[in-house]
Amino acid sequence: MSYIVQAVWTARDGxxxxxxxxxxxxxxxxxxxxGNLGYQPHVDSADARRFVIIxxxxxxxxxxxxxxxxxxxxxxxxxxxxxxxSREVTVLERLA
Numbered sequence: 215m216s217y218i219v220q221a222v223w224t225a226r227d228g229x230x231x232x233x234x235x236x237x238x239x240x241x242x243x244x245x246x247x248x249g250n251l252g253y254q255p256h257v258d259s260a261d262a263r264r265f266v267i268i269x270x271x272x273x274x275x276x277x278x279x280x281x282x283x284x285x286x287x288x289x290x291x292x293x294x295x296x297x298x299x300s301r302e303v304t305v306l307e308r309l310a
Contacts (some may be wrong), residue, residue, distance in 0.1 A: 216251055217274050218306040221267040229297040230263045236294045237265055243285040244269070249276020263299070 225233040237255045244253040251270040258264035271277045280286060295301070 215308070217271045217277050218308065219267075219269040219271070219277060220304045220306055221265075221269065222300075222302045222304075223265040223267070223294070223298050224261075224300045225263040225265070225297055226299045227263070233263075233265060233294060233297050236289050236297075237267065240285060240289050243283070244280060247276070247280055247283065249273065249279060 223233060223237075234257065241253055241255055244250060249272045251272060252268070253270075254268045256266045256268070258266065269277070269280070271280065
């Protein structure tokens, strides 16, 4: 069974364009990670400050490798986190 993660990021007021740029820059290298099965970023159509990223990995170790990757450390830890009002990460289990 794969390891599915939903990340919900809400940008601080005025930071939505910068967060959108970071999400766009994170997508290609995240999709290229060996344990990545899917990486789908979305923005809420009713709230441009709210981003939802659905990620799928072969296992929890692959997700941890993603979080330790240079692009995650540089773009998310080094830049994006300071631009967020909130961040929620949920591990999901497929029903069918």
